[in-house]
Amino acid sequence: MPHRFAPFFESVVGQRGVIQRREELLVYECDGLASYRQVPDLVILPRTTREVAAVIALCDRFNLPFVARGSGTGLSGGSLPTPDCVVIATTRMRSIIDIDLDNQRITVQPGVINNSVTQAVCGAGYYYAPDPSSQQICSIGGNIAENSGGVHCLKYGVTTNHVLGMTWVLPDGQIVKLGGGPERPGYDLTGLFVGSEGTLGMATEITLRLLPSAQAIAVLLADFTSIEAAGAAVSGIIAAGIVPAGMEMMDNSSINAVEDVVKTQCYPRDAAAILLVEVDGSDTEVQATAAQVAAICRAQGARNITEAREVQERLRLWKGRKAAFAAMGKLSPNYYVQDGVIPRTRLPEVLAAIERLSQEHGYPVANVFHAGDGNLHPLILYNDAEPGALEKVEALGGDILRLCVQVGGSISGEHGIGADKRCYMSDMFSDADLETMIWVREVFNPQGLANPGKIFPTPRTCGESAKAALAGLPGAEVF
Numbered sequence: 001m002p003h004r005f006a007p008f009f010e011s012v013v014g015q016r017g018v019i020q021r022r023e024e025l026l027v028y029e030c031d032g033l034a035s036y037r038q039v040p041d042l043v044i045l046p047r048t049t050r051e052v053a054a055v056i057a058l059c060d061r062f063n064l065p066f067v068a069r070g071s072g073t074g075l076s077g078g079s080l081p082t083p084d085c086v087v088i089a090t091t092r093m094r095s096i097i098d099i100d101l102d103n104q105r106i107t108v109q110p111g112v113i114n115n116s117v118t119q120a121v122c123g124a125g126y127y128y129a130p131d132p133s134s135q136q137i138c139s140i141g142g143n144i145a146e147n148s149g150g151v152h153c154l155k156y157g158v159t160t161n162h163v164l165g166m167t168w169v170l171p172d173g174q175i176v177k178l179g180g181g182p183e184r185p186g187y188d189l190t191g192l193f194v195g196s197e198g199t200l201g202m203a204t205e206i207t208l209r210l211l212p213s214a215q216a217i218a219v220l221l222a223d224f225t226s227i228e229a230a231g232a233a234v235s236g237i238i239a240a241g242i243v244p245a246g247m248e249m250m251d252n253s254s255i256n257a258v259e260d261v262v263k264t265q266c267y268p269r270d271a272a273a274i275l276l277v278e279v280d281g282s283d284t285e286v287q288a289t290a291a292q293v294a295a296i297c298r299a300q301g302a303r304n305i306t307e308a309r310e311v312q313e314r315l316r317l318w319k320g321r322k323a324a325f326a327a328m329g330k331l332s333p334n335y336y337v338q339d340g341v342i343p344r345t346r347l348p349e350v351l352a353a354i355e356r357l358s359q360e361h362g363y364p365v366a367n368v369f370h371a372g373d374g375n376l377h378p379l380i381l382y383n384d385a386e387p388g389a390l391e392k393v394e395a396l397g398g399d400i401l402r403l404c405v406q407v408g409g410s411i412s413g414e415h416g417i418g419a420d421k422r423c424y425m426s427d428m429f430s431d432a433d434l435e436t437m438i439w440v441r442e443v444f445n446p447q448g449l450a451n452p453g454k455i456f457p458t459p460r461t462c463g464e465s466a467k468a469a470l471a472g473l474p475g476a477e478v479f
């Protein structure tokens, strides 16, 4: 049966821009966190800022919750539909609007794929630095909403450091401009909207900073017989004042999964851990820094060090790391990935504690992480066919996140809170912190229609872990 509001949306985006057949709606029932599913009522595919504004104004008029969606690669259930919601997907918003090399900036629609930004300007000697491992498929709009990171964010900063301005549609359909010009006095609203996980409306045009490509790049692969030694090498490199362009670590389970699937044939299967370190700059700088990194790794017990300078060789070393999540399918039918952050210096003890938790809960954990900034990605391996397995791995994931908070870290480095981690917000923030954040959301999203049920804990869905004090807050129980 046609949706009763479909004709209103069709009048804005045309018939082909409205999806209402159940078999087509199923495509949008989840994001990368496939354990949570909810089929939306309608999916709308606008093409322009004006169409997004008109669609959101209709949601406001008919009191329909809406969920923005980019490529659906999010790992925290951020674009998971809520019951009776309209999904607004940006798959028809893939134009590059303007390239301004003189001012090192590019303006794009939100559906543009992350990697397409670099592809558009690399011929002229520029690139876009934030590079999530999903960069071949994730959208700039999704990156903005999650404040995504990537291998190169250690040196160059995460998404928020590369957004110069945005056109934004607020949850009542108003179009506003954020940032865009030279330094502006007043509140940093661009900073507030980046990382808002779809709860403050939608980005429809984004101006990004471009960086000149480095003259030279080297990637070093060092392998270690203990995780502690690899962790000590990470601390040693940072303590020497070196900020690598990227510094990633993989443990033995991840190395073997990747070698089984991607067959890089350069990750030693018997290593307890490998470290991938990228350095960039001028030729002389890269030569000197690469030698310094190699010396530090050797001093910490690295068995072998491979160095790659040529682009194909460098890509070969990175390929396994970039495919690490996908390779987990080789080890187990399902995996649940966490995204905690810890102070770098606590790495060895936290990894040992994760191993203890893994044994206590009875589920293996493979570790892949952005070692340079302490952003862990423990991958909990399980089989969804086993009754109750998901609840058990979620409990293990929760214990890992609490461990991160206990050692002075965070429950998310880059994947966002979404639907997945909102129950842990009260482990990290006080009631007053959460209340303040909810007030900010209320200023821009007073009806609670934009991506309801995300980020903040709700007593009904978070059970005991939600603070009772939140129950009375406006918007605290929107699901």
Ligand SMILES: Cc1cc2nc3c(=O)[nH]c(=O)nc-3n(C[C@H](O)[C@H](O)[C@H](O)COP(=O)(O)OP(=O)(O)OC[C@H]3O[C@@H](n4cnc5c(N)ncnc54)[C@H](O)[C@@H]3O)c2cc1C
Pocket: 031, 032, 067, 068, 069, 070, 071, 072, 073, 074, 075, 077, 078, 079, 090, 110, 131, 132, 133, 134, 137, 138, 139, 140, 141, 142, 143, 144, 145, 146, 147, 148, 149, 150, 151, 197, 198, 201, 202, 203, 204, 325, 326, 414, 415, 451
């Ligand atoms: C294999 C794999 C590897 C990954 N590696 C990384 C990594 O290295 N670093 C990292 O940070 N993440 C990583 N991710 C997670 C994910 O790719 C990022 O969070 C990405 O930014 C999501 O983009 P998307 O287009 O898929 O967004 P979606 O999943 O569609 O949406 C994500 C959030 O953005 C909101 N949103 C989407 N478009 C807009 C818009 N135009 N305006 C406002 N809100 C919007 C949605 O409502 C949702 O809350 C990985 C995921 C996978 C599957």
